[in-house]
Amino acid sequence: MMRAIIVLLVIGCLLFMIRVLLFKTGLIFVAKKWWRFIEDCLHVHQFFKVPEFNEGMQENQLYRKVYAYLNSLTSIEDSDFTNLFTGKKSNDIVLGLDPNQLIQDNFLGAPLSWANQDDSATARTLVLKLRKADRRRILRPYLQHIHAVSDELEQKKKRDLRLFVNLRNDRDGCCGRWRSVPFTHPSTFDTISMETDLKNRVKSDLESFLKAKHYYHRLGRVWKRSYLLYGPSGTGKSSFAAAMASFMSYDVYDVDLSRVADDADLKSLLLQTTSKSVILIEDLDRFLVEKPAAVSLSGVLNFMDGVLNSCCFEERVMVFTMNSKDHVDQALLRPGRIDVHIHFPLCDFSSFKTLASSYLGLKDHKLFPQVEEIFQNGSSLSPAEIGELMIANRNSPSRALKSVITALQTDGEGRGAANAGRRLDKSGSKKSTDADSGEHGGVFSRENTVKEFRKLYGLLTLKNSRKSQSFDLAAAENHS
């Protein structure tokens, strides 16, 4: 009897020592791997692939959901290796899947594993491995569970927007063409100096678009809206596009046309965008004038029309920026392709005061009358130029204002002509005012505020109704 107790004690101690040894040396992971290998040999397994793209190179939504789900699993920490990223705050550490990483999961008592297959020759795929015996019991509920968890995660990180940029099409036929980084542009509608009424109208236009899903569908139209932001350099077009995305909580796809091989390539890029996104094409006029090679006008027109495919073009806002729309083909600007035109002028005295208030904290100053007089004489600068002078002299408001006055007198002479109602092109010839160009869909600019305000609220005369469908639409949305 005594002997048996001693043997039991020795065995107990031995087991305890082995356990300590396994954990202290990390051999436990090797043991677990062996155990898994033995289990694998004893069971028949089944594999399910979740590729990132379908045959038409459209994004497979399930891939995104599974990917988000796997990144949320605590077992990602037990993988042999995993990626570490900084989170939203600089001291946050976030774990992320590595290419070809293996992750274990467990659902309703059944062990499962996922492999993140990412070899550069083929598209990325997540591969689920589960026991054949468990398939009937768990596959469907497991996928539903993934849906539920990823939807919950999506809700939580609603504000974590991403900025996508397109890569060159070097790796033909391979993976996605977009790479993304967190979208953290600080611009908001509050930080942009712009006439308040104009800003509010753009905001309400965006709001009514967001709510108009059923309205668009009832009309048999794709739920998208296009905006043209045009005006001289440094007037806030790019900042405004960023503010629009933040306002709507949309991701941004910034299309670099110089990296697009041809029309088909542009189309495939569009197909790989996701819903709830702003698709931004900057300096479109410059591209079309200077670089007609890679992408043709009809390629751009198809792109603007959303390739006539509602399945992959819902809930998109397209934003185009241009310095001037004088030299672009009118087909680009017709309603439906561009629904809203927003003019970004050089500074006038009123926007100067807004800048002085936000950059220097000045509501009034003894130099203001002098500045006003210079603006009235036709001098102007871009908000970017004035903003830079104010930032550089922010410790001394008087010095800042003096430097703005000097810059207006030296560099800004004659540049304010557009703000006074007439615009000059580079060759000096007179161009029509922006109000005149209102016939191309809706134009939001200061010069035609009253006219466009009437359009926006459906008070347009019958005569104009054909040309301004976009605003009839906006009016109908407001009332639906």
Ligand SMILES: Nc1ncnc2c1ncn2[C@@H]1O[C@H](COP(=O)(O)OP(=O)(O)OP(=O)(O)O)[C@@H](O)[C@H]1O
């Ligand atoms: N209306 C504005 N209100 C406040 N800041 C502005 C405004 N316009 C420009 N800025 C500031 O000037 C800088 C340049 O602006 P932005 O890049 O948006 O101009 P842009 O019109 O896109 O110019 P470009 O045509 O050269 O691309 C930004 O830092 C922005 O904050």
Ligand SMILES: [Mg+2]
């Ligand atoms: Mg810009």
